Amino acid sequence: xxxxxxxxxxxxxxxxxxxxxxxxxxxxxxxxxxxxxxxxxxxxxxxxxxxxxxxxxxxxxxxxxxxxxxxxxxxxxxxxxxxxxxxxxxxxxxxxxxxxxxxxxxxxxxxxxxxxxxxxxxxxxxxxxxxxxxxxxxxxxxxxxxxxxxxxxxxxxxxxxxxxxxxxxxxxxxxxxxxxxxxxxxxxxxxxxxxxxxxx
Numbered sequence: 001x002x003x004x005x006x007x008x009x010x011x012x013x014x015x016x017x018x019x020x021x022x023x024x025x026x027x028x029x030x031x032x033x034x035x036x037x038x039x040x041x042x043x044x045x046x047x048x049x050x051x052x053x054x055x056x057x058x059x060x061x062x063x064x065x066x067x068x069x070x071x072x073x074x075x076x077x078x079x080x081x082x083x084x085x086x087x088x089x090x091x092x093x094x095x096x097x098x099x100x101x102x103x104x105x106x107x108x109x110x111x112x113x114x115x116x117x118x119x120x121x122x123x124x125x126x127x128x129x130x131x132x133x134x135x136x137x138x139x140x141x142x143x144x145x146x147x148x149x150x151x152x153x154x155x156x157x158x159x160x161x162x163x164x165x166x167x168x169x170x171x172x173x174x175x176x177x178x179x180x181x182x183x184x185x186x187x188x189x190x191x192x193x194x195x196x197x198x199x200x
Contacts, residue, residue, distance in 0.1 A: 006081070006082050006083070006163075007083055008120070011119075012115075014166045014167070021166075023196055028195050028196070028197065030192050030193065031192075031193055031195055042101045042136065042138065051066055051068075058138040064097070064130055066090045067089065069088050070086070071085065073085075074123065077164075083123065086126075095126065095128040095130055096121075096128070097131075098117050098129055099132045100131070100132070100133045102133075102135065111133075117146065127153070129145070175190075
């Protein structure tokens with residue numbers, strides 16, 4: 001029997017909307033936003049630039065070289081399998097790349113406080129990351145570089161284990177509203193929004 005697979009997104013959603021995991025088990029999909037679609041297209045442009053497939057003049061300051069994009073990494077954690085996809089990876093220098101686009105690019109503080117890069121470092125075994133962020137026009141381009149310490153990796157592990165415990169302890173409906181013996185989703189942080197099985 002295959003083990004349940006937990007991605008960074010799934011783990012992160014468990015903290016803000018535990019019942020989202022039940023939606024995921026039913027193969028429901030969160031609605032796609034315009035920002036998500038734009039981000040997907042920009043990821044491809046940046047990845048192609050980093051891989052040397054197609055250089056983009058707007059990214060001329062990015063002179064890093066990576067060998068592979070969308071690298072699937074996973075780590076067996078016993079009862080569960082943790083996994084993720086690295087935006088780009090260089091096995092030669094043992095560096096992975098994480099890309100974030102948006103209306104407002106990330107800043108150093110947001111990057112440092114996010115558990116995502118350290119989670120990917122823990123799962124992949126690659127402990128160096130190049131973080132790339134820009135707006136939807138490929139403007140305001142910024143890069144941050146970090147080498148993760150053992151303490152960083154331990155914190156990422158503990159963060160993921162905390163989310164995993166919500167599943168193990170059966171606390172998956174604790175953010176739902178119960179009325180007259182029925183459950184309703186009134187959580188504004190629910191990533192499934194109108195596609196949630198409990199949304200009225």
